[in-house]
Every structure is written in C-alpha cells, then in structure tokens.
Amino acid sequence: MTTTDTPGTTADVPRARTAEAAGAPEAPLSAAGNPIGFGRMLRKEDARFLRGQGKYVDDVQLPGMLHGAVLRSPHAHARIVSIDTSAAEAHPKVRAVITGAVLETLNLAWMPTLSGDVQSVLCTDKVRFQGQEVAFVVADDHYSARDALELIDVEYAPLPAVVDARKALDPDAPLIRDDLEGRTDNKIYDWEAGDAAACDDVFSRADVVVTQDMVYPRVHPAPMETCGSVAHMDPVSGKLTIWTTTQAPHAHRTLYAIVAGLPEHKIQVISPDIGGGFGNKVGIYPGYVCSIVGSILTGKPVKWVEDRSENLMSTSFARDYHMHGEIAATREGKILGLRVNVLADHGAFNGVAQPTKYPAGFFHIFTGSYDYAAAHCNVTAVYSNKAPGGVAYACSFRITEAVYLVERMVDCLADELSMDPAALRMQNLLQPEQFPYTTPTGWEYDSGNYPAALTEAMRIAGYDELRAEQAALRADPDSTSMMGIGLSFFTEGVGAGPRKHMDILGLGMADGCDLRVHPTGKAVLRLSVQSQGQGHETTFAQIVAQELGIPPEDIEVVHGDTDNTPFGLGTYGSRSTPVSGAAAAVAARRVKDKSRIIAAASLECSPDDLEWDHGRWHVKGDPNQAKTIAEIAMLAHGTLELPDGMEGHLDAQVVYDPPELTYPFGAYISVVDVDKGTGAVKVRRFIAVDDCGPRINPMIVEGQVHGGLADGIGMALMEVIAFEEDGNNVGGSFLNYLLPTSMECPSYELGQTVTPSPHHPLGVKGVGESATVGSPAAIVNAVLDALQIRHADMPLTPAAVWRAQQGNPIRTDLAIV
Amino acid sequence: MQVTMTVNGNEVTEDIEPRLLLVHFVRDVLGLTGTHWGCDTSNCGACVLWLDDVPVKSCTTLAVMASGRSVRTVEDLAQGGVLDPVQEGFMQEHGLQCGFCTPGMLMTARWLLDHDADPDENTIREAIAGNVCRCTGYENIVRSIRWAAAHADGAEQQAAPATDEVTA
Ligand code: FES
Ligand code: FES
Numbered sequence: 001m002t003t004t005d006t007p008g009t010t011a012d013v014p015r016a017r018t019a020e021a022a023g024a025p026e027a028p029l030s031a032a033g034n035p036i037g038f039g040r041m042l043r044k045e046d047a048r049f050l051r052g053q054g055k056y057v058d059d060v061q062l063p064g065m066l067h068g069a070v071l072r073s074p075h076a077h078a079r080i081v082s083i084d085t086s087a088a089e090a091h092p093k094v095r096a097v098i099t100g101a102v103l104e105t106l107n108l109a110w111m112p113t114l115s116g117d118v119q120s121v122l123c124t125d126k127v128r129f130q131g132q133e134v135a136f137v138v139a140d141d142h143y144s145a146r147d148a149l150e151l152i153d154v155e156y157a158p159l160p161a162v163v164d165a166r167k168a169l170d171p172d173a174p175l176i177r178d179d180l181e182g183r184t185d186n187k188i189y190d191w192e193a194g195d196a197a198a199c200d201d202v203f204s205r206a207d208v209v210v211t212q213d214m215v216y217p218r219v220h221p222a223p224m225e226t227c228g229s230v231a232h233m234d235p236v237s238g239k240l241t242i243w244t245t246t247q248a249p250h251a252h253r254t255l256y257a258i259v260a261g262l263p264e265h266k267i268q269v270i271s272p273d274i275g276g277g278f279g280n281k282v283g284i285y286p287g288y289v290c291s292i293v294g295s296i297l298t299g300k301p302v303k304w305v306e307d308r309s310e311n312l313m314s315t316s317f318a319r320d321y322h323m324h325g326e327i328a329a330t331r332e333g334k335i336l337g338l339r340v341n342v343l344a345d346h347g348a349f350n351g352v353a354q355p356t357k358y359p360a361g362f363f364h365i366f367t368g369s370y371d372y373a374a375a376h377c378n379v380t381a382v383y384s385n386k387a388p389g390g391v392a393y394a395c396s397f398r399i400t401e402a403v404y405l406v407e408r409m410v411d412c413l414a415d416e417l418s419m420d421p422a423a424l425r426m427q428n429l430l431q432p433e434q435f436p437y438t439t440p441t442g443w444e445y446d447s448g449n450y451p452a453a454l455t456e457a458m459r460i461a462g463y464d465e466l467r468a469e470q471a472a473l474r475a476d477p478d479s480t481s482m483m484g485i486g487l488s489f490f491t492e493g494v495g496a497g498p499r500k501h502m503d504i505l506g507l508g509m510a511d512g513c514d515l516r517v518h519p520t521g522k523a524v525l526r527l528s529v530q531s532q533g534q535g536h537e538t539t540f541a542q543i544v545a546q547e548l549g550i551p552p553e554d555i556e557v558v559h560g561d562t563d564n565t566p567f568g569l570g571t572y573g574s575r576s577t578p579v580s581g582a583a584a585a586v587a588a589r590r591v592k593d594k595s596r597i598i599a600a601a602s603l604e605c606s607p608d609d610l611e612w613d614h615g616r617w618h619v620k621g622d623p624n625q626a627k628t629i630a631e632i633a634m635l636a637h638g639t640l641e642l643p644d645g646m647e648g649h650l651d652a653q654v655v656y657d658p659p660e661l662t663y664p665f666g667a668y669i670s671v672v673d674v675d676k677g678t679g680a681v682k683v684r685r686f687i688a689v690d691d692c693g694p695r696i697n698p699m700i701v702e703g704q705v706h707g708g709l710a711d712g713i714g715m716a717l718m719e720v721i722a723f724e725e726d727g728n729n730v731g732g733s734f735l736n737y738l739l740p741t742s743m744e745c746p747s748y749e750l751g752q753t754v755t756p757s758p759h760h761p762l763g764v765k766g767v768g769e770s771a772t773v774g775s776p777a778a779i780v781n782a783v784l785d786a787l788q789i790r791h792a793d794m795p796l797t798p799a800a801v802w803r804a805q806q807g808n809p810i811r812t813d814l815a816i817v
Numbered sequence: 818m819q820v821t822m823t824v825n826g827n828e829v830t831e832d833i834e835p836r837l838l839l840v841h842f843v844r845d846v847l848g849l850t851g852t853h854w855g856c857d858t859s860n861c862g863a864c865v866l867w868l869d870d871v872p873v874k875s876c877t878t879l880a881v882m883a884s885g886r887s888v889r890t891v892e893d894l895a896q897g898g899v900l901d902p903v904q905e906g907f908m909q910e911h912g913l914q915c916g917f918c919t920p921g922m923l924m925t926a927r928w929l930l931d932h933d934a935d936p937d938e939n940t941i942r943e944a945i946a947g948n949v950c951r952c953t954g955y956e957n958i959v960r961s962i963r964w965a966a967a968h969a970d971g972a973e974q975q976a977a978p979a980t981d982e983v984t985a
Contacts, residue, residue, distance in 0.1 A: 043908070046908045046913060049916030050900065050916075051891070051892065051894075051900075052849070052851015052892045052920050054916045054917075056853070058850075142841075143837075223915070223917075224855045224861060224863055224949065225855065225917045273916065274915060275855075276917060533915030699911045703957055705954075707914065707952045708954070734857075739949050741948075742941075742955040747938065748956055
C-alpha cells in the first residue's frame with residue numbers, strides 16, 4: 001500500500017481526519033473525533049505549545065533562584081598557570097565562584113563519561129579544547145554572572161594543538177590525555193568487524209575495485225533550545241531536584257547518584273518540555289554538575305542555561321569520521337565486497353553515548369542494503385583538541401556515517417562501471433526472500449522488501465523522465481545550470497537494545513512502563529522515554545487505545561520525571577517506539593487479559609467464551625452480553641468476587657527487553673540544480689519512501705521524516721563545525737554554523753511501503769532518525785551527478801562546489817586552506 | 818531606569834537596567850515565557866514578537882527601545898479562549914513538534930496574513946526565512962499557514978474537534 005504527496009500541491013490538499021494507517025485496520029473514532037487506535041490524530045501536546053504555555057527548562061522560575069555562568073577556555077590546548085577569582089568574588093551580586101580546585105575538594109573535578117572515560121567538569125590541569133569549562137560563577141541574576149566572568153583572571157600557557165585527526169597519531173603529536181596514567185599517545189581504540197581474510201580474497205579476485213576517501217565532517221545537532229538546568233538541593237530534606245534538558249532522565253539520575261554519592265530517592269530529575277534534542281541532550285555536561293554544586297554551596301536553586309555559542313562549541317558534536325572505502329565488484333556490476341578504514345575523531349574526552357560493546361556505535365552496519373561475499377571494517381579512534389561527543393544528531397549510533405559510506409561507494413562504483421546508479425542498486429539489493437538476513441558483520445535484519453521501496457521511489461520521481469530531462473539539459477550549451485539526480489537506499493538498526501548485548505555504563509537498555517486504568521475507565525501511562533518533540537503524549541495514548549479501546553483523549557501519558565515514571569534509558573537512537581512502544585503494548589495486553597477474566601466472572605461465563613470487540617468483551621454469539629473496558633475497570637476496583645489469586649484493580653507494569661533490533665529502511669531520491677556561475681545548489685525535489693512498518697500516527701511519522709530531510713539538506717550543503725590550525729572553532733555561532741531555512745528546503749514528496757517487524761508486538765520499526773540517516777547521501781550523490789565528479793566532501797557550499805569543479809576538492813571540515 | 822509600555826494590551830511600568838534585552842524583559846520580568854531565546858546572533862527567530870505591530874527579534878532589541886510603544890507576544894494570539902486561525906492551522910497541519918520555534922513562527926505568520934490574506938507557498942517561505950525550525954523541515958509550517966489563510970474567518974475553528982480541550 002502506498003500514499004504519495006504530489007509536489008507543489010500539498011499545501012492545498014484537504015487532509016482526512018480519520019485513520020489512514022497503512023497495515024492497520026481503520027480505527028473507530030471517539031466522541032472527540034480521535035481514532036481509537038492507529039491513525040491521523042492531532043497532537044494532545046499542541047494545546048500548550050500554541051499558547052506559549054510550554055514549560056522548558058529556562059521557563060522554570062523558583063523563589064530565590066540564582067543564576068550561573070561558565071567561564072570557558074579561549075585556547076584549544078593550554079596549561080593553566082593560575083586562576084585569580086578575587087575580583088569576581090568581590091562583585092556585589094556574586095554568591096559563589098567555583099573552580100576546579102573547589103570541585104577537587106568535593107571529588108567532583110572529573111566525572112565519568114558515557115563511554116567509560118573521564119571528563120573534566122572544571123579544569124584543574126590544562127584545557128583540552130576551545131570552550132572547555134574553567135570556572136562557574138553564581139550570581140543574583142544572569143547579567144551579573146556574565147559580568148563576573150570578565151573579572152576572573154586566568155593565566156594560560158598555550159600548547160600545540162591536535163586539530164587534524166590524521167596527525168593525532170604522529171610520533172611528535174602533543175599528548176592530549178596526560179591525565180590518564182600510562183598513556184603515551186592519542187589513540188583511544190582500534191576496533192574491527194567482519195572477516196578481513198575473506199575480504200582480501202574477494203578483493204583479489206574481483207574484476208573491479210574502486211577506492212574513495214571521504215570525510216563526514218563534524219556537525220552539531222543544534223536543537224533550537226540549548227542545554228541547561230535548574231538545580232535545587234533542599235538543605236532541609238537533603239533532596240536534589242534538577243530540571244534539566246535530558247533525553248534520558250533515569251540514566252542521568254543514576255549517573256548523578258554514582259557521582260554525587262546520593263541515593264536515587266534523594267534525586268529527582270525532571271525533564272520538562274524539551275526544545276529538540278537530536279542526541280544533543282543525552283550526555284551530562286559540566287554546566288549541569290556546576291548548577292548542582294552551586295545549589296549545594298549557596299543553599300538556593302541555581303539556573304544555568306548555555307548560550308548558542310556554548311552549545312555549538314562545547315556540547316556533543318556529531319560525526320567527524322574520516323573514511324577510506326573500497327568496493328569490489330564484477331564487471332557486470334555484481335557487488336562482491338566492501339571494506340573501510342575509519343579514523344574517528346572523538347575530541348578531547350571519549351564521551352560518545354552508545355552501547356558499551358560497540359565503541360564505534362553501529363557503524364559496522366556499513367554494508368547497508370546489499371548482498372556481499374565479504375566485508376570488513378576497521379575503526380581507529382583518536383583524541384583531538386576539540387569538544388567531546390560524536391554520537392548525536394539523529395545518527396542511529398553512527399548508522400548515518402555507515403549509510404553515507406556505502407551509498408557513496410555504490411555511486412563511485414556506478415561511475416566506474418558507467419552504470420545507472422539506480423540500476424546498480426536494483427541489481428544488488430537484498431531480496432525479500434533473504435529475510436531474516438544476517439549481514440557479513442553479524443546484524444540480523446528482521447524484514448524488508450527493498451526492491452519494492454526503490455521501485456516506488458523511482459515511480460514517484462518519474463526517474464526515466466528525469467534522466468531524459470538531464471540528458472537534454474547536458475546537451476544544451478546555453479543552459480545556466482546543471483541538473484543532478486541522486487539516490488540513497490538505507491537500512492537502520494534501531495530500538496537498542498537487547499539487554500544481553502546492549503548497555504550504557506552497565507545499565508541494560510530495557511525500558512519500563514506502568515499502565516493504570518482508573519475505576520472510571522480512563523487511564524494513565526507512565527513512560528521512561530522522553531519526548532523532545534516526537535509527540536509521545538499522543539502516540540503512546542494511541543498505542544493503548546489500539547489495544548484496549550479506550551479513547552486516546554482519556555489516556556494521560558506521563559514522562560520526564562523520575563519520581564513519577566519507571567526506570568528506563570530514554571529517547572535516542574529511534575528507540576522510543578521500538579522499545580517503549582512495545583512496553584506499552586505489552587502492558588495494555590496484560591490489562592486486556594485480566595479484563596477478560598474479570599468480565600467472565602461478572603458475566604458468569606468462562607473467559608474462553610468471550611470475544612473482544614473494540615473495547616468490550618462479549619459472549620461469543622451474543623453481542624448484548626458484554627462488558628466494556630470502563631465497566632470492567634469499575635468492577636476491578638469494586639466488590640465483585642474475583643477468581644482465586646487475582647488481585648483487584650486494573651493495571652500492569654512491564655519492562656520490555658527487545659529480543660532484537662528493528663530495521664526500518666527506505667529509498668530516497670533527490671533532484672538538484674547547480675548554478676553554473678555560482679556553484680549554488682538548489683534542492684528541487686526530494687522523494688522519500690520510508691518503510692517503518694505500520695504507522696501509529698501517519699501525521700507524526702511524516703513530520704519526523706520532513707524534519708530529518710531538512711537535517712540532511714543542512715549537512716550535505718551547509719553545516720560544518722570547522723577549525724583553524726590552532727584549534728579555533730569557526731563554527732561557533734549561527735552566523736557561520738548555517739542551518740537550513742524554509743528557503744533551502746523543498747516541498748517533500750513522501751511515499752511508503754509497509755513491512756512489519758516480525759518480533760515487535762505492534763510490528764512497528766521506529767522512524768525518528770531515518771531521514772537524517774538516509775538523506776545526506778542522496779543529496780551529495782545528486783550534486784556530484786550534476787557536476788559529473790566522482791567525489792567531493794560535505795558540506796557542498798557554493799565555494800566547495802566551485803573548487804570541486806576546478807578539480808580541487810578541499811577538506812571542508814578544516815578551515816585550514 | 819523606568820520604562821512604561823503596553824504589553825498585550827496592558828500598560829506595564831518597570832525599573833530595569835538600560836542594557837536589558839526585550840526578550841529577557843518579557844520572559845524574566847513579566848513572566849511571559851512563550852517568547853523564546855535560541856541564539857546570540859539574531860539568526861533563529863525564536864524570540865520574535867511584535868513591536869508596534871511589526872515582528873522584531875526581541876533578542877536584539879533593548880527593552881528601553883520599547884518604551885512608550887506596544888508589544889504583542891504569542892500569549893495574546895488566542896482571544897477569549899479561542900485560538901487564532903494560525904494557531905489552529907499549526908495544530909491541524911502538524912506545524913510544530915518540540916514547539917520551541919513555534920511562538921516566533923506564529924507571530925511572523927500572523928503578521929504575514931494580516932498583510933497578505935492569501936499568500937502562496939513561496940511568499941510564505943520567504944516570510945518565515947528568518948525563523949529557523951529544527952524539527953519540521955518547514956513543510957507542515959507552510960501547510961499550517963495556508964490552512965490559516967483558508968480559514969481566516971475562524972468559522973472552521975469553532976467546529977474543529979477540541980483536541981485542545983482534552984489537555985487544556
Ligand atoms: S534568539 Fe535567535 S534570533 Fe533572537
Ligand atoms: S518545532 Fe522544534 S524547532 Fe520548530
């Protein structure tokens with residue numbers, strides 16, 4: 001089943017209000033007009049956002065609240081000679097000045113990262129990246145705190161910096177992590193996957209081998225809301241409450257418990273409305289810790305909210321992968337092998353957020369959507385004098401890098417063989433009968449029909465007509481622009497993950513969920529995952545509605561407060577629906593099972609004699625002998641005699657441990673026009689066919705895809721955090737870290753195929769990151785197709801395009817020219 | 818120093834530092850936190866409100882510059898509990914996700930529709946080019962504003978099912 005938006009007319013198409021979920025029966029409507037189950041439903045959370053009543057961290061105002069600000073290093077690498085805080089302390093509105101020396105007395109100068117490394121909270125020895133935290137001022141108001149930063153006198157002794165990862169392992173490279181005992185170089189790890197010997201064999205026998213170096217530059221998630229926190233250590237109760245921008249409230253609480261030595265029940269993490277996350281709000285930043293210490297020292301609540309430059313320069317970046325790819329094939333275009341060597345720049349501290357067993361995230365899914373005889377990857381990660389991070393910006397734990405690599409390599413191969421890139425892909429895609437499919441690097445893809453998705457994307461695009469148009473344009477000597485058509489086919493593994501394989505800091509990646517049906521038949525669902533705009537309050541209510549027949553408007557979804565939700569690892573890696581969505585469905589099914597027994601007791605029949613019909617159990621063959629879920633809820637809380645051993649009330653608690661990852665996939669095609677005179681790229685069309693299984697709320701799914709496509713346009717054409725030789729960050733504001741606006745984005749054309757996951761209770765696969773993962777390659781491939789050049793690195797700014805046309809591609813991630 | 822201005826129809830007088838930005842004035846002094854702040858460089862538009870009926874970036878406007886003038890924020894869009902058609906449009910067409918850019922988008926959109934009742938897609942895209950959204954890819958924001966243009970009389974919104982009322 002497919003649905004398609006026609007370009008240019010989408011704004012005027014009347015939108016059906018009813019259920020339109022593919023793969024699911026149309027849900028009946030509630031009295032309020034909402035689908036009691038899957039289908040297009042307007043979002044419950046919109047009411048507050050539209051009125052300016054959202055509650056973001058910076059909106060939190062507490063009596064007596066003080067304000068913090070961070071002093072940051074102007075140097076990328078420098079020893080701290082001295083810090084003089086006396087003038088700042090003398091400022092009449094300053095309540096505390098905190099330095100690394102102060103934190104050392106509390107044993108808080110360093111904190112663990114999510115990858116088993118340590119990270120400086122406030123610097124005690126030397127700064128290791130520009131923007132690193134050096135001191136924290138607490139004052140009566142934000143402006144005064146900022147004033148006081150100017151009064152702190154820090155003497156630095158600058159050191160040579162490692163900025164280009166390719167030089168990090170040079171014998172004379174400065175040692176960045178001299179704080180780690182026994183360390184003599186900047187290497188973090190070597191890691192490999194696949195079969196190197198089998199790969200060598202395949203490559204030695206292949207007709208054609210194509211190699212290509214490419215950089216996936218450092219970019220930044222840059223959610224519109226920056227990171228921040230309001231910490232309040234209540235001196236009387238000894239309870240710490242922290243309102244903070246976190247995608248993983250429970251994981252943060254556990255980390256605070258470990259670092260601060262406080263028991264979990266004395267820490268409440270509240271993640272209120274979050275203004276976008278994209279992985280930027282997974283880690284714990286020094287500012288959060290400083291606001292807590294500030295509150296402990298002053299006895300008052302302390303708010304810290306970073307500004308945009310602080311966000312771009314010091315919080316979790318994404319990518320920074322330097323890849324050398326090799327692809328082997330027959331002359332007829334049968335792909336045989338793929339191998340890749342990666343140099344991964346992790347910055348000054350290894351602070352990536354990903355399952356412990358996989359130091360390079362899920363990059364080893366780099367074989368993508370094709371069949372191979374062999375594949376191998378080697379990843380070497382290094383420290384550099386740049387901000388820490390690496391896994392962020394909707395990357396599905398590095399699958400963005402993997403998809404970019406394979407989809408660029410396939411295009412390079414097509415170029416080498418003078419084949420059409422769509423035909424080459426079609427020839428090599430995994431076939432439906434190959435699922436479940438085990439890849440050469442050990443992933444087990446659950447389900448898919450890849451050729452159907454590519455066929456659908458080509459149909460929407462009018463692929464043959466586009467190629468004809470392109471040929472005509474190329475033949476026209478007077479044309480002022482070059483037209484390019486780019487494809488990308490992606491497979492993601494999301495929903496991390498099975499506890500036996502996946503943990504973060506030893507915490508298994510399962511998620512809890514509590515469902516409680518009140519006596520009147522209304523319900524509350526408490527989740528461990530945290531929306532940053534994904535619309536969980538709506539989608540999760542629809543999941544329960546689908547299972548129990550309770551109208552979604554009668555189901556309250558609670559999240560973002562560790563005191564009021566069960567434990568779980570939070571929202572990133574597109575894991576909410578695959579993991580917590582399953583938890584909600586299983587909880588609802590347990591409630592349903594119990595409701596059947598209660599209905600049977602009340603109707604004085606056997607549970608086996610009952611049949612379920614949209615929210616009620618009735619006696620088989622007699623629809624009038626029935627109990628609705630609301631009636632059953634009242635009975636469960638009432639005086640009805642329940643079967644032996646059954647407790648009253650109607651609720652369920654579930655911890656869902658996913659048996660496997662889910663594997664959404666899609667086929668993307670972009671059409672671009674490149675101005676011959678200026679090198680400016682205009683994305684004319686973008687066709688995205690996504691298969692994420694059945695869509696709980698198609699409106700929300702499409703919105704997620706739209707947002708991811710804009711991200712892809714940004715990364716492919718505009719966004720980069722670049723550095724000068726001394727480590728000076730030249731992407732530290734929105735003046736030079738360019739985000740796509742309405743003018744750079746086209747009207748997207750979406751399609752879908754539906755292949756349910758066989759192991760997810762709802763068959764759904766997750767979609768949050770699909771478009772960000774899949775789209776950059778499609779745009780880059782299109783631009784290079786227009787230019788008829790084999791490779792140039794992102795971002796393809798007009799200057800980069802122009803240089804590439806002169807045969808002089810440069811490293812766009814470095815400002816060193 | 819003392820400033821007096823009209824904010825959402827009410828006269829307010831406050832003692833403020835001359836350097837106080839208008840965005841901080843409305844948020845921190847008046848508690849109108851619907852107006853957001855998202856950058857240091859006047860690039861993102863999260864802070865857009867109206868100053869004398871013109872959308873401005875309040876992060877680059879001093880509060881004193883609003884002295885004697887009138888300010889309108891997102892909190893003033895809904896009247897008597899009824900959403901403005903642009904607000905209704907954003908709900909109907911899923912023009913928001915995290916909601917952080919939304920107040921600025923709404924204020925820009927309202928101004929556009931006041932000056933061009935029937936803008937085409939390109940006009941809308943140009944009008945909101947100073948408002949960055951990181952979540953929606955703009956597609957549904959354009960649709961939302963088109964929806965508002967098509968329902969300018971507000972008739973539809975009265976009839977619209979009250980998803981609103983559920984959580985309001
Ligand atoms: S806060 Fe970004 S433009 Fe005003
Ligand atoms: S809705 Fe999140 S930034 Fe626009």
